[in-house]
Amino acid sequence: MTNPERRPDEARIDEARIDEALRLLSGAPVELDVAGRRLSRGSGVYAWWAAPSVFPDLPGPPNEQVPSLRLLYLGRATSLRGRILRNHLRRSGSSTLRRTLAGLLVSEGYRTTWTDRVVLVPEDEARLTAWMHTHLRLTWAEDADPATLEGVLVRRTRPPLNVHGVDPEHLQAAVIAAKSSYNASSRPPAEPPRTP
Numbered sequence: 001m002t003n004p005e006r007r008p009d010e011a012r013i014d015e016a017r018i019d020e021a022l023r024l025l026s027g028a029p030v031e032l033d034v035a036g037r038r039l040s041r042g043s044g045v046y047a048w049w050a051a052p053s054v055f056p057d058l059p060g061p062p063n064e065q066v067p068s069l070r071l072l073y074l075g076r077a078t079s080l081r082g083r084i085l086r087n088h089l090r091r092s093g094s095s096t097l098r099r100t101l102a103g104l105l106v107s108e109g110y111r112t113t114w115t116d117r118v119v120l121v122p123e124d125e126a127r128l129t130a131w132m133h134t135h136l137r138l139t140w141a142e143d144a145d146p147a148t149l150e151g152v153l154v155r156r157t158r159p160p161l162n163v164h165g166v167d168p169e170h171l172q173a174a175v176i177a178a179k180s181s182y183n184a185s186s187r188p189p190a191e192p193p194r195t196p
Helices: 015-025 032-038 080-088 096-104 122-135 146-157 173-184
Strands: 044-050 070-077 112-114 118-120 136-142
Touching: 015 044, 015 136, 015 146, 032 080, 032 122, 032 136, 044 080, 044 146, 070 080, 070 096, 070 146, 080 096, 080 136, 096 118, 096 122, 096 173, 118 122, 122 136
Parallel strands: none
Antiparallel strands: 044 070, 044 136, 112 118
């Protein structure tokens, strides 16, 4: 999963720290029920994995321990447990990953509504969570400063669902289109005309 390219701005990050995070993220991905029991409340980085058949047009690098799984997305959290369980596995309004997945799975009829942003309707939040439990696996690495680590890892591993921190030549057009489609699927209600 490693990529030998290094940028000058990566020099301030300890290479051993990067290697340890890559080692842990490249370990055998676990089912989400298992991850829910093992995740700590500490900060760190995490990686989502799936079989190539899940999104065949979005190939990510293979997992070193389970080559039948491909990297989809890499993120960071101040609380790994909170980010995964309360955001990624529950609410599209606070999870870029969930919004991207819903956009990519638009053919499965996911419905949205407007709150203060576009979110899935409650039934489809539950449906997407079930889909994630069926199709996705997770690895993670605790780290005291995941914000500095995430950018380096994204540039080196090029997860296909990541957009921020990805070099422009590695952005996936299908992911950009899916995010745009999702964001355009609901709009705030029109304001009533003002009376003079």
